[in-house]
Amino acid sequence: MGRDARMTMRGPMAGALAMALVAAGCGAPGPGRRSAWEPAAQLPTFDVNAVPREQLRTGGTLRWPIPELPRQWNLAHADVATGRPAAGGAAGEVLPGLMPYVMRCDEKGVPHPDPDYVTDVRLSRRAGRQVVTYTLNRRAVWSDGSPITYRDYAAQARALSGRGKRLRLGSVAGYDHVAKAERGSDDHQVIVSFARPLADWPELFSPLYPAATNSDPAAFDTGWLDRIGATAGPFAVESYDRRAKTITVARNPRWWGRRAVLDRIVYRAMDGAEVTRAFAAGQVDLMDLPPDAAAYRRAAEVKGAVIRTAGDPGWRALLLNATRPPLSDVRLRQALAFGLDRPALTASGFGDLNWPRPTLDNHFFVNTQAGYQDNSGELGMYIPDRARRLLDEAGWRESGDHRVKNGEILQLRLGVSADPQARHEAELIQGMLRPLGVRSVIQATRGRDTSSADVPPGDVDLAAFSSPGTPFPLSRLWPLLAQPHGGRGGRTGTTAGSAAIGQAMDRALCELDPVKARRLTNDADRLVWQQARVLPLYQRPQLVAARSVLANLGARGFYDPAYEDIGFTV
Numbered sequence: 001m002g003r004d005a006r007m008t009m010r011g012p013m014a015g016a017l018a019m020a021l022v023a024a025g026c027g028a029p030g031p032g033r034r035s036a037w038e039p040a041a042q043l044p045t046f047d048v049n050a051v052p053r054e055q056l057r058t059g060g061t062l063r064w065p066i067p068e069l070p071r072q073w074n075l076a077h078a079d080v081a082t083g084r085p086a087a088g089g090a091a092g093e094v095l096p097g098l099m100p101y102v103m104r105c106d107e108k109g110v111p112h113p114d115p116d117y118v119t120d121v122r123l124s125r126r127a128g129r130q131v132v133t134y135t136l137n138r139r140a141v142w143s144d145g146s147p148i149t150y151r152d153y154a155a156q157a158r159a160l161s162g163r164g165k166r167l168r169l170g171s172v173a174g175y176d177h178v179a180k181a182e183r184g185s186d187d188h189q190v191i192v193s194f195a196r197p198l199a200d201w202p203e204l205f206s207p208l209y210p211a212a213t214n215s216d217p218a219a220f221d222t223g224w225l226d227r228i229g230a231t232a233g234p235f236a237v238e239s240y241d242r243r244a245k246t247i248t249v250a251r252n253p254r255w256w257g258r259r260a261v262l263d264r265i266v267y268r269a270m271d272g273a274e275v276t277r278a279f280a281a282g283q284v285d286l287m288d289l290p291p292d293a294a295a296y297r298r299a300a301e302v303k304g305a306v307i308r309t310a311g312d313p314g315w316r317a318l319l320l321n322a323t324r325p326p327l328s329d330v331r332l333r334q335a336l337a338f339g340l341d342r343p344a345l346t347a348s349g350f351g352d353l354n355w356p357r358p359t360l361d362n363h364f365f366v367n368t369q370a371g372y373q374d375n376s377g378e379l380g381m382y383i384p385d386r387a388r389r390l391l392d393e394a395g396w397r398e399s400g401d402h403r404v405k406n407g408e409i410l411q412l413r414l415g416v417s418a419d420p421q422a423r424h425e426a427e428l429i430q431g432m433l434r435p436l437g438v439r440s441v442i443q444a445t446r447g448r449d450t451s452s453a454d455v456p457p458g459d460v461d462l463a464a465f466s467s468p469g470t471p472f473p474l475s476r477l478w479p480l481l482a483q484p485h486g487g488r489g490g491r492t493g494t495t496a497g498s499a500a501i502g503q504a505m506d507r508a509l510c511e512l513d514p515v516k517a518r519r520l521t522n523d524a525d526r527l528v529w530q531q532a533r534v535l536p537l538y539q540r541p542q543l544v545a546a547r548s549v550l551a552n553l554g555a556r557g558f559y560d561p562a563y564e565d566i567g568f569t570v
Contacts, residue, residue: 043311043356043539045107045368046559051551053261056567062265062550063284066090069245069269074213074224076160078168094247094267097563098231099207100148102134108370109313109471109558110514111202116140116257117148117232123201123512129179130194130512132201138188139256142210142230150183150190151211157181157192157204159214167220173475174203197510199517200472208232234260234564245269261567279305285550289543293353299545308554311368312542313469315360316349318429318535321461326410331394333532336462337379339387339436340429346538348428349421353541360536363481363528364473364521367539368557371518375525379532387436396437403437411439415463418444425464466540471558474509474521481505481528501527 070091072079080091102118103111113121120135140148158164160175179195194201210230213219223229228237228247234257235249250264270278276295278284280302289295289307300307318340320333327333342359350357358367361374374380396403396410403410412433416426423442430440443460470476482502504524511517528534544555549569553561 043358043368043541044309044555044557046310046555046557047308047544048554048556048559048561049306049308049546049548049551051567051569053258053552053565053567055569056261056551056565057570058261058567059263060261060568062262062553062566064093064265064267065270065275065278065284065287066093066267067269067271069242069247071226072224073228074209074220075207076167076170076209076214077220077224078170080170090267090269094228094249095207096233096560097235097249097265098228098233098237099209100140100232101206101560102204102208103202103206104560105471105558107557107559108368110370111471117208126193130197130201132192132194133184134190134192134205135184136188136190137256140232141254141256142232143236143252143254144230145254146210146230147187148208148232149187150181151187152208153190153192153205154181154183155211155214156209159220165215165217167214167217173478174198174200174472177201178204197512198475199509199511199514200475203472203475234258235265238264255564258564260564265563265566279545286544286546286553289545291350291353291355291541291543293351296353296543302545304548305545306548308544308546309355310542310555310557311366312540313366313369313471313558314540315366315467315469316537316540317360317363317465317467318345318537319463319465320533320535321459321463322531322533326396326405327412327461329394330531331390332396334379335387335390335394335436336433336438337387337532337535338381338383338390339438340432340535341382342380342535342537343382344432345425345428348425349538350541355541357538360538362522363525363534363536364477365518366469369471371521373522375522376529377526379529384436391436391438398437401434401437402439409439410437411441412461413443414440415445415460416442422464429462464537469539474505474517478505481524481534498527498531501531 068090070080073091073095074080075091075095100117101114104114105111115137117137117140118134119137122133124131124133134153136148136150142148157175157178158181159167160169160172161178162169162172162176177194177196177198179193181190181192183189184191192204213223213229226242227240231237231252234252234255236252236254238248238250240247245268247267248264249267251260268284270284275284275287276298279287279299287299289299296307299305320327320336322328322333343357346357346359359380360366361376361380362372365372378386391403395405397405414426414429416422426442430442433440440462445460445463482505501524504520504527508517508520508524511520542555542557546554547568551567551569552565
């Protein structure tokens with residue numbers, strides 16, 4: 001079965017998206033209202049200049065800048081940040097053209113089997129247990145000529161479960177549910193049995209590594225350090241030059257699928273300023289843009305350039321630290337939810353960039369993702385009078401221009417990274433808290449951008465953070481949103497959980513019907529909103545400047561492109 005079949009499973013690509021940056025609207029809404037999301041201002045899901053491969057010029061070299069040349073290419077290793085590679089980072093740009101990704105996502109973040117690797121995937125129950133049976137493509141081989149068999153799947157499932165050999169694992173999320181992976185009817189069938197149900201099972205084995213990588217601790221630790229081992233994709237590594245900061249991949253002569261349109265892709269590590277100059281000089285074929293109107297205009301003025309736009313999987317949110325007073329009181333947290341103008345904070349994240357600005361009203365799904373719905377209720381609205389009443393009920397009485405309880409002035413510490421935009425965001429929050437009688441001080445945190453992991457409990461009271469987003473939110477967001485399970489199975493402590501939320505997320509994780517699982521996930525989201533410990537702000541924009549002749553690549557959102565179909569129209 002060829003890649004055409006995979007495209008059929010995803011649904012036909014509808015051609016190049018005509019939507020560009022659209023007018024953002026007429027300012028933030030007043031109290032008691034939420035931001036409007038009119039149909040004409042919806043976020044585009046993806047924009048890749050989709051062109052049938054038969055209409056592309058055969059050959060050519062794609063020059064693709066990446067932010068850095070990673071040292072560790074084993075994405076399961078502890079030295080690599082956890083998360084789906086397609087969410088970002090240099091490895092996430094390079095490896096999908098080289099490695100087996102058993103399931104790939106469409107533009108809505110819905111996973112589908114890739115028939116170049118698996119000709120059939122069946123989900124069933126046996127003796128009350130979840131079972132997934134993968135029938136492997138018999139033509140699939142590693143770059144050293146060895147076949148891809150059940151042994152590769154079994155070794156990865158065993159290694160990443162955290163059981164057995166002591167490996168430096170970044171996470172066991174998902175694999176800790178697997179009881180065993182074993183040979184099916186022959187070497188080209190693998191049967192994966194689960195000890196606990198896992199709705200996010202399509203996340204497993206993407207990417208898949210050779211059995212040798214996961215069978216030996218030394219190979220796991222150093223086999224992919226400063227090198228890329230055995231691969232199995234439409235491209236293969238031609239050269240790897242750390243001094244020049246480049247990786248060149250060329251058509252894989254052992255590839256069994258549709259022949260890659262391009263001759264090769266040259267990835268080169270470059271910083272932001274260098275990429276901008278190189279794109280303007282015609283030395284690279286695409287580049288990521290920040291959500292900045294000036295950067296957009298500069299890139300759009302480059303001869304032969306177009307700006308491709310989509311909703312990014314990533315999102316921005318506020319973390320309210322509930323591990324200690326005063327924010328351990330849910331009434332105070334809910335007061336802040338009513339008193340912080342999320343549409344205004346969302347607008348601040350885009351400056352003067354013309355871009356749709358709906359607030360993000362879900363903790364698990366972003367606006368362009370299958371399953372997204374607004375579960376915020378009244379807590380998603382900006383109602384300062386409700387905030388004042390809740391502060392009174394919590395015992396924080398107005399005294400002049402501040403609030404006092406038991407002789408203590410209500411003052412919150414706002415964590416802020418070194419990013420100038422983050423400081424502006426914190427200053428806006430200060431201005432919103434002041435009329436409520438809530439004092440605040442800005443406190444620097446480490447790093448350029450604050451993530452939830454950068455805010456140790458008790459360090460600050462309120463901090464904005466960015467999440468990369470994921471098609472598999474239940475497993476990935478457990479440490480942030482659910483009740484901690486004592487660190488078992490890779491789950492860690494959290495500043496945002498409750499027992500009820502944990503139970504609701506467990507129900508969703510155990511539901512194998514994807515439609516029902518999304519409904520149960522939204523049930524959990526309603527509980528998360530009531531706790532008011534994480535306040536979503538907005539889905540980030542994804543802006544990519546590209547040569548107008550570049551096809552089947554651009555602003556991808558959740559969409560996983562077929563690298564063999566990337567090419568040039570002329």
